[in-house]
Structures are given as C-alpha cells and as structure tokens.
Amino acid sequence: MEKAIPMPRCLQGSTLIGLLLALPFTYFAISYIYVASYHQEVFLWNTVIHENGRLTLAGSLFYFDHFIACVPMIMVFALCTAGGFAMTGRVPALAEPSRAGRVAAVLLGGAALMVIVAFIASVQTAGWERTIDYALQRIERDGVLSKGGNWNQLQLSNIPIAIGAIGLSCSIFMFTTDPDSKNAGLVTGGRICLGAALALMVAISAMTFTEWQAYLNPRWMAHSIREVATYPLTGIPIALAAVLLVERYLSGQDAWLVEPRTLSMALIGLSILLVVGQLIHLSNIDVMAMAQKPSFAGGGLSVPYLLGSHVFEHFLDFVFITPLTAGIYALARWRARV
Incomplete structure (x- = not known):
C-alpha cells in the first residue's frame, strides 16, 4: 500500500484575511x-485632535496634502508586499490569464484616479503652493521646510518597514500538493517589483539627499519610531490582505500555508535590528521635548x-495601498501568464 504524503497544515483564506484586517481595525478602534x-x-x-493643533478628526482622515507627500512611500510598500509574495512563485494555474490583466488595469486605474482626485482636493483645501511643496518633498511638518522634507525623515522608517514587508509576504505560500513547485515567470515578476521599489527609493533619495548626518536627527528618528509603531499593524496587513x-x-x-523560512526570518530580523538601533540612539534623548505642543x-x-x-492622518494611505498592491500583484500574475 502506497504511503500517504503528509500535508502541512494550512489556513483558510477567509481566516487569514480576517486576521490581517483585524489588526488595523483594532488599532483604529x-x-x-x-x-x-x-x-x-x-x-x-469636528474636534481638533492632531498634534499640529489645527486638524480635526475629519481633517486628519482627509489630510490630502500629506497623502500626496506619502504616495512614493506607499508605492514602495506596495511593491515590496506584492513582490515578496510573487517571489514565492507557488500559485495554481489560471483558467483565463487575461483576466489578471483586466483586474490589474481596473485596480491600478482606480489607484491612479485616487491620486488625481486627492491632488485636486489638496489644491482646494491647502492651496497650490503647499500641495506642490508636499509633492516635491519640501515639507517635514507644519512650519518646517527642508530639502527632501517628508521623504528624508521617513526613510528611517521606510527601510525597516519595507524589509519587514518583504519578509512577511514571502512567508505566505499558496497551499499546493507540490510544495517545491514554482512558477518562474511569477518569481521574475516579484524580482521586478522589488527592483522597482529599490530604484524608486534610490532615485528619490538621490534627488533629495543633503548629508548622511541628517539621518541621525533625533526628531527624524522619533518620527520613524512612530511610523514603525503604526504601519506594520495597519498598512502592511491591509496590503497583504x-x-x-x-x-x-x-x-x-x-x-494558504504560512511558513516563515530562513530568508523571511532573516529579513524580519534585520528589520527589527534597524528599529532597535534607532531606539538605542534615542535612549538618552528627551524626544518629548521635540514634539509639537498644540493649544489643547x-x-x-x-x-x-x-x-x-x-494613525488617522494615514487613513488615505490605507485606502490607496489596497488597490495599488492588489493591482501590482495582478499585473505580475498577468505577466507570468499562469
């Protein structure tokens, strides 16, 4: 009698998706x-809740000018999440590969439309000059302008979050009868996504670079820790879902089979080490003295x-990352023709 091959335990999609979405919903609640x-x-x-002392909850949720500044960051996270998942290459064949192309077009078109609408809304609510300053990464926060502005200070959190996102996404595998099967086309698509994320980060950083000592700015690091405490529990789970x-x-x-392997564990570990390094650097600094002090x-x-x-000021980010990540992955799926 032929010996049965033991199959790994797996999670139903609805269960895994529910667990992922529970994180941001709980965080918001x-x-x-x-x-x-x-x-x-x-x-x-209509209550002013933002640390800048001017934005209400409504203003924080629909912080259009800030969202425009965050679009490159969201693109990096979306590319890393979709690319990391595609790198596993373990997916079933599609009965109609062209369907993936249509899905990608709809999702990416919707994501692009959201950026256009947000840009127009930003001009209407914040003015042309402030919108352009945010779009060109000239604003760090209210009243603070600098070359690279929002992008440069976010790099301290973007890098560990992006690395961690790759580690998490490449630990999720489609449950198949052949655990060693991989689709080479999809793996290549994943590499293209990760390469695009790296190219985007390098290109913007090169255009906005001032000096490397700037990245030791305690205020930037403190802001980085706040992003790290937010995005991995909100935006990244949404992108994975x-x-x-x-x-x-x-x-x-x-x-789905959730199976962290050496690469994914190494990436997640590196991400954590980068954050720990920032915390150590801040350990003897009074970061609260640098925080904004609103009138309330x-x-x-x-x-x-x-x-x-x-978390409320990133609401539009989380809306945007959903079709963007799904669309990028669908595009990789279509490119693989499987």
Whole structure:
C-alpha cells in the first residue's frame, strides 16, 4: 500500500484575511477610544485632535496634502508586499490569464484616479503652493521646510518597514500538493517589483539627499519610531490582505500555508535590528521635548496620544495601498501568464 504524503497544515483564506484586517481595525478602534477619552468627547469629527493643533478628526482622515507627500512611500510598500509574495512563485494555474490583466488595469486605474482626485482636493483645501511643496518633498511638518522634507525623515522608517514587508509576504505560500513547485515567470515578476521599489527609493533619495548626518536627527528618528509603531499593524496587513483577496478572485484557491523560512526570518530580523538601533540612539534623548505642543495640550502630549492620533492622518494611505498592491500583484500574475 502506497504511503500517504503528509500535508502541512494550512489556513483558510477567509481566516487569514480576517486576521490581517483585524489588526488595523483594532488599532483604529483603540486609537479612537483613547483620543476620545483624552478629549472627553464621544464624537470627534469636528474636534481638533492632531498634534499640529489645527486638524480635526475629519481633517486628519482627509489630510490630502500629506497623502500626496506619502504616495512614493506607499508605492514602495506596495511593491515590496506584492513582490515578496510573487517571489514565492507557488500559485495554481489560471483558467483565463487575461483576466489578471483586466483586474490589474481596473485596480491600478482606480489607484491612479485616487491620486488625481486627492491632488485636486489638496489644491482646494491647502492651496497650490503647499500641495506642490508636499509633492516635491519640501515639507517635514507644519512650519518646517527642508530639502527632501517628508521623504528624508521617513526613510528611517521606510527601510525597516519595507524589509519587514518583504519578509512577511514571502512567508505566505499558496497551499499546493507540490510544495517545491514554482512558477518562474511569477518569481521574475516579484524580482521586478522589488527592483522597482529599490530604484524608486534610490532615485528619490538621490534627488533629495543633503548629508548622511541628517539621518541621525533625533526628531527624524522619533518620527520613524512612530511610523514603525503604526504601519506594520495597519498598512502592511491591509496590503497583504489585498494580495490574498485578488489571488482568491483570480484562481479561486482559498487555502494558504504560512511558513516563515530562513530568508523571511532573516529579513524580519534585520528589520527589527534597524528599529532597535534607532531606539538605542534615542535612549538618552528627551524626544518629548521635540514634539509639537498644540493649544489643547499645554503640558505636552503623551506617547500613547501621539501614537493614537497619528494613525488617522494615514487613513488615505490605507485606502490607496489596497488597490495599488492588489493591482501590482495582478499585473505580475498577468505577466507570468499562469
């Protein structure tokens, strides 16, 4: 009698997607409850909550000019997430490969349309000059302008988040009967995505570079830690869920094997080490003294408040990263013709 081949345990797609989406929903819920408790209000829509002392909850959620500045960063994360997943190459064949191309066109077209609408909305709400300054990475935060502005200070968090996103996404495999099977075309597509992410980071950094000592700026590092405390629990899980959803739509497969291997563990470990290094650098610095002090918090804001209120200004990022990541992955799937 032929001996049965033991099969690894797997997760249903709905379970894994649910777990991923539970992270950002929980983060938003806890943040809202904390900020509402701080202001002693239930409805915060018209309440000033942002550390700059001028943005309400509504203004934070629809912070169009800030979103325009973050578009390159979101593109990097989307490319890394979709590329890392494609690098596994373990997917079933598509009955209609051209369908992936149509899905990619719709999703990427929707993502592009969102950027256009946000740009117009930014001009209407923040003005042409501020919108262009943010788009060209000239603004760090309210009242602080510098070459490279938003992009340069975010590089300290972009790099560990991007590396971690690759590590996480390449640890998720389609559940197949042949664990060693790989589609070379999709693997190549993944490499192209990761190469594009690296090229984008290098190109923008080269255009905005000032001096390497600037990256030791304690205020930049403190901002980096806040991004690291936000995006891996919000934007990255949303991007991963988007890839799983589009794969399920394209192939109909709904079972996934989560299996961290040497490469994924090494990447996640490197990401953590980079963050630990920043924390060590900040250990003897009073970072709260550098934080903005809005009029509603004369004595300054606490770390939990800064983290809680911060997530709302990235709301548009999370909306944008969904079709962008799914569209990039669908494009890689279409390119592989499988």
